[in-house]
Amino acid sequence: MTTTTHTRKPEALEFDKPRVSIAKPEYRFDMQGEMPETERVERAMKSFVKDFGRTAAIYMESCIHCGMCAEACHFYEVTKDPKYTPIWKLEPFKQAYKREYGPFAVIYRALNLKAKVTVEQLQAWQQLIYDSCTVCGRCSLMCPMGIDIATLVSQARHGMYNAGLIPHELWAVTERARLEGSPLGATPKVFEDRLEWLADDHEVEIPVDRENADVLCTMSSIEIMKYPDSVVATARIMNHLGVDWTFRLDGYEATNFGLLAGNSAAQKQLTMKLIEAAVSCGAKTLILPECGHAYTALRWMGANMYGEPLPFKVQHIAEFLAEQVHAGRLRLKKVPKSVTFHDPCQVVRRGGAIEAPREVLKALGVELREMFPTRGTNWCCGGGGGVVANHRADELRYKTFRIKMEQIEETGAEIPVTTCANCRQTFDDGQAHFKWDTKMHSLLELVADNLLEDEA
Amino acid sequence: MSLLEFARGPALQWSITIFIVGVLWRLLGVFLLRTKKDLSEPRNPAAWKGLRLIALRSWPRREFLEGTAFGEVMGYAFHVGFLVSLFFFTPHVLFFADVARGLFGTDLRGLIGVGWPTLPNGIITLLSAVAIAALVAVLIHRFVNPVKRLISNFDDYFSWFVTIAPLATGMAAFSHLAGWPYERLLAFHLLSVELLLVWFPFGKLMHAFTIFAARGATGMIFERRGASL
Numbered sequence: 001m002t003t004t005t006h007t008r009k010p011e012a013l014e015f016d017k018p019r020v021s022i023a024k025p026e027y028r029f030d031m032q033g034e035m036p037e038t039e040r041v042e043r044a045m046k047s048f049v050k051d052f053g054r055t056a057a058i059y060m061e062s063c064i065h066c067g068m069c070a071e072a073c074h075f076y077e078v079t080k081d082p083k084y085t086p087i088w089k090l091e092p093f094k095q096a097y098k099r100e101y102g103p104f105a106v107i108y109r110a111l112n113l114k115a116k117v118t119v120e121q122l123q124a125w126q127q128l129i130y131d132s133c134t135v136c137g138r139c140s141l142m143c144p145m146g147i148d149i150a151t152l153v154s155q156a157r158h159g160m161y162n163a164g165l166i167p168h169e170l171w172a173v174t175e176r177a178r179l180e181g182s183p184l185g186a187t188p189k190v191f192e193d194r195l196e197w198l199a200d201d202h203e204v205e206i207p208v209d210r211e212n213a214d215v216l217c218t219m220s221s222i223e224i225m226k227y228p229d230s231v232v233a234t235a236r237i238m239n240h241l242g243v244d245w246t247f248r249l250d251g252y253e254a255t256n257f258g259l260l261a262g263n264s265a266a267q268k269q270l271t272m273k274l275i276e277a278a279v280s281c282g283a284k285t286l287i288l289p290e291c292g293h294a295y296t297a298l299r300w301m302g303a304n305m306y307g308e309p310l311p312f313k314v315q316h317i318a319e320f321l322a323e324q325v326h327a328g329r330l331r332l333k334k335v336p337k338s339v340t341f342h343d344p345c346q347v348v349r350r351g352g353a354i355e356a357p358r359e360v361l362k363a364l365g366v367e368l369r370e371m372f373p374t375r376g377t378n379w380c381c382g383g384g385g386g387v388v389a390n391h392r393a394d395e396l397r398y399k400t401f402r403i404k405m406e407q408i409e410e411t412g413a414e415i416p417v418t419t420c421a422n423c424r425q426t427f428d429d430g431q432a433h434f435k436w437d438t439k440m441h442s443l444l445e446l447v448a449d450n451l452l453e454d455e456a
Numbered sequence: 457m458s459l460l461e462f463a464r465g466p467a468l469q470w471s472i473t474i475f476i477v478g479v480l481w482r483l484l485g486v487f488l489l490r491t492k493k494d495l496s497e498p499r500n501p502a503a504w505k506g507l508r509l510i511a512l513r514s515w516p517r518r519e520f521l522e523g524t525a526f527g528e529v530m531g532y533a534f535h536v537g538f539l540v541s542l543f544f545f546t547p548h549v550l551f552f553a554d555v556a557r558g559l560f561g562t563d564l565r566g567l568i569g570v571g572w573p574t575l576p577n578g579i580i581t582l583l584s585a586v587a588i589a590a591l592v593a594v595l596i597h598r599f600v601n602p603v604k605r606l607i608s609n610f611d612d613y614f615s616w617f618v619t620i621a622p623l624a625t626g627m628a629a630f631s632h633l634a635g636w637p638y639e640r641l642l643a644f645h646l647l648s649v650e651l652l653l654v655w656f657p658f659g660k661l662m663h664a665f666t667i668f669a670a671r672g673a674t675g676m677i678f679e680r681r682g683a684s685l
Contacts, residue, residue: 054489055673061486062670064660065612066531067603071523082606091607103485104658141684142520144531144661146513148678300681303495310497352499352682373519376684405673 001059014323022169025391030126032164032171037119040163044122046095048159052101060097061151062145063087069149072142073134074379078399086149088140089128092117093156122165129156129419130167130327130394135260136345136380166261169389174261177270182186183257188249191224195247198232205266206235210246216283216312217260218254218274220291222421230290230421233448234317241329251277254294271297271305278312285313287320290444292346292384292420299351316347317444318419322356322386325363334365340413341368342404342427342440343378344420357419357443364450369411377405381418383426401430408438419443458506460639461506463646471650478657479656483665499682506679508672519632526597530590536622537587545626584623611659621648 035043036344070076070085082088099114110112137150160166173183180187186194192208199206208215217238223230238245251274258267275298279288288294299314315323323441324330339361349354354375361368371378382400387393407414418424418440427440457465478578515523549572555565564572595616598604625648627633629641656662678685 022461052489054487054491055677057486057489058666058669060672061482062663062666065604065607065609066527067529067601067607068520068524070603071520076603080602084600085603085607088607103482107658141517141676143526144513144516145667146509147489148674212530300496303497304492306495309495313497349684350678350681354682354684377517377519 005058010035022172022391027168027330028392029168029171030165030392031123032166035164040165041117041120041122042166042177043044044102044159045154045164047162048093048096048155049101050158051301056152056155057097057102059147059149060094062093062147064145066144068144069142070174072138074136074138074382074400074403075135075297075396076357078403081126081395084132084360086133087143087147088154088155089125089133090149090152092121092125093152093159099265116233119163119165122160122163124165124245126165126167127392128219129160130151130170130385131387132388133386134191134380134384135380136384137280137350138345138377141349141377152263153258157162157260158264159262161262161264165389167386170257170261170386173389174257174263174266177253178263178266181273181431182253183220183255184225186221186224188255191247191252192249193217194224194228198228201236203238204231204232204235205235205239206231209249211281213244213246213281214284215243215245216251216274216281216286217247217276217289218252218287218294219247219289220421221253221255222291222344222425223289224253226389226425227421227442228331229445230442233442233445234287234289236448236451237321237330237444240453243326246280246281248277250280251275254288254291254298256294258295259293259297264438267297267301268305274298275302275306278310283312283336285320286310287317288314290317290419290421290442291423292351292422295351295353296346297339301336303421316351316353316356316419318347318357318360319353321444321447322359326329326443329362330447332363332365332447333452335446335450337366337415338369338411338413340371340408340411340416341374341443342371342381342416342418342423343375344418344423345378345380345384347420348378349376357417360443360447361417364446365404367413371407371411371415381426381430381431383422383425388422388426388429397426398430398433400435403437404430405434405438415439415441416445417441417443458639458643459644460643460683462543463643463650467647467650469652473657475653479662479665482657482662487669488668494677494680498680500679503676503680504632506675506685507672508629509675509678510668512675512685513671527594530594530597533590534587534619537583537585537590538619540575541580541584541587541623541626544572544573545580546577549574577630581627584627588620588627591616591623614655615659615661618648618652619661622652624648 008170065083069087073084073086076084094112096117133153135153140148140150140231143149166372177183193208195208217234219231254274256270258270274286288298295316300316303310321330341357341361343349358368381404382397387397416438422441425439431439516528556562556564556567560567598608598612622645625645629645632638633641675685
């Protein structure tokens with residue numbers, strides 16, 4: 001049996017809404033390419049195990065079905081629907097592992113103890129793997145066996161992508177990224193025009209395409225298209241510090257929808273652009289923007305895509321700012337406000353930059369009121385992992401957003417701050433949806449607005 | 457051959473053989489898989505320090521305790537009850553000594569250098585009863601809790617059965633239940649243990665080994681990144 005689906009051009013995008021996504025989400029094409037159903041399943045499973053090493057196998061062998069991971073998941077927390085139990089989101093892949101690849105696969109197949117995974121099953125699981133998982137990894141902190149469930153979900157996404165079974169929006173933006181260099185239309189020409197316009201408008205010098213520079217700065221497409229003040233803030237801070245820096249039109253876009261969609265080839269292509277740009281200009285440091293998954297994609301996966309250790313240092317902008325504060329180079333005006341900090345999952349919980357943003361806030365002299373829970377166990381905004389781009393997930397995402405609203409309101413802080421543009425647009429969208437009077441702020445922009453000029 | 461002779465003889469030998477071969481097969485099947493070197497620059501080069509997750513994850517974080525308290529308490533109750541009964545009940549220690557003599561020609565003191573302590577029968581009986589009660593509670597919870605009911609499969613129920621069976625038959629044998637001949641009760645107890653040994657490599661009881669590997673692997677990966685443990 002053949003499933004006929006579309007092979008069409010990526011959709012038009014909408015930029016004037018609180019979050020960026022495709023323009024006509026009512027027309028859904030959640031199955032890509034044309035191939036027999038058996039091939040879809042085979043592709044899904046082959047791809048799932050392609051990078052399947054010892055660690056993933058240990059995880060697969062270790063689940064005791066205690067169900068505790070459910071308690072860590074924001075999608076379960078707000079719905080109490082058991083299908084949102086994190087480990088259940090991997091059920092077809094666990095089934096396939098036992099039947100096809102595990103140490104006792106022969107027995108499972110011979111006695112048919114585990115049924116073959118079907119394309120219908122995978123289609124049904126698409127919603128669990130993409131709509132109701134932000135790959136935030138909170139469940140990975142809860143699992144008493146120590147299974148990193150989030151990593152397994154990412155691997156399952158590789159399988160789903162290769163089977164042509166990913167949500168329409170993720171497919172569309174990943175295709176755009178692959179074909180045009182940016183998922184949200186921030187092509188080199190668009191970026192160049194924007195930089196020119198921003199430099200004129202804000203009277204700030206923005207170096208572009210310098211042949212040699214110590215520091216290569218990058219931005220996320222969300223910032224370029226929706227939060228251009230972040231671009232200006234980056235330039236202001238770099239200039240203020242007297243850093244030898246540049247943007248490069250051959251590598252500026254740190255957003256990596258390949259990672260979110262499960263498209264390894266696109267992930268590598270986008271990663272390599274940044275690496276090659278940094279190598280070209282001899283950068284000693286590549287600074288990643290306020291973007292969570294961009295941090296995972298380059299800081300923790302970049303060298304593995306490159307095939308050798310990177311010849312430059314990779315830092316999230318918050319880490320760079322904290323380093324400058326420590327070195328006494330970055331001095332800031334005091335901000336007499338109470339602030340609460342939203343921890344972006346990929347930067348903090350899974351990325352390890354836990355204290356850097358707090359050190360910058362301390363330098364700003366704000367009264368930091370921590371949420372509960374905070375740091376590594378803070379709740380996700382609900383929009384990570386590509387979920388905010390996926391219209392089908394809206395209703396569910398808004399439910400999870402209530403957790404953040406409650407958490408922030410409980411602190412009584414005057415302003416919430418974060419250091420991830422994807423979290424920020426999730427907050428902006430949630431704010432618009434709930435007509436909430438609290439606006440999320442960018443740590444980067446807060447710093448740029450409060451630079452203390454040397455009086456000497 | 458009586459039932460007890462069968463349980464003490466071929467059944468025991470075969471079950472131990474299946475246990476050892478099965479466990480090795482499953483562990484090797486996983487540990488012999490390749491692993492890629494992580495080329496990213498570590499935040500904390502001493503990734504081995506992440507092995508502390510093996511101990512850390514034995515106690516839930518304060519933030520998660522509310523939702524997991526039942527599972528944690530019951531889990532500890534039946535694990536402690538089961539393991540203490542297994543390793544510190546006088547007849548079991550005598551049995552292990554017999555096995556040690558048969559295999560290595562020396563008793564436990566000669567083998568491990570120190571004497572193996574035992575606990576009074578009253579404590580063992582109490583802990584066994586607590587373990588059985590906890591196991592019954594977790595089974596009921598698995599039936600009534602929507603999450604557990606959804607994710608459960610044959611392995612969960614059968615592993616539960618092979619875990620509670622030795623405890624129940626052991627208690628029965630110790631208390632000479634219903635006036636049954638002691639030999640028959642003892643044979644049932646031995647057979648239930650042998651059933652556990654045979655099932656062990658194939659089901660989730662293997663977490664007794666894989667828990668250390670899974671926690672250790674995650675701990676080292678996360679520690680390398682400086683991520684939250």
